[in-house]
Amino acid sequence: MSAQSAHSLITAAYGIALLVNVTVADGPLSAYKIVPRSVHRIIDWLFVVALFAGAFLLDVDQSTQTTLVGVGIAIVVIALTTNYTKKVFGRS
DSSP states (O other): OTTTSTTHHHHHHHHHHHHHHHHHBOSTTOSOOOBOHHHHHHHHHHHHHHHHHHHHHSOOOHHHHHHHHHHHHHHHHHHHHOOOSOOOOOOO
């Protein structure tokens, strides 16, 4: 989306921040388990606030605003349906 946006730096910055958040969180598919899941939950919601704030407070065009709101809504759905507790597997 950032390549086609008039404000490509803004959408690319949000995208890079999202990738870093996913990469360093303690999850089953993360590359580096640096950030615990409880902190990752908070970062997810802060990211949603940042997306909505950027969409409405930054001077961006309509397509960039729609992209930021759409990604924010997608992350809200993901955050609400994610179980942030760590699964413990026991041996039988």
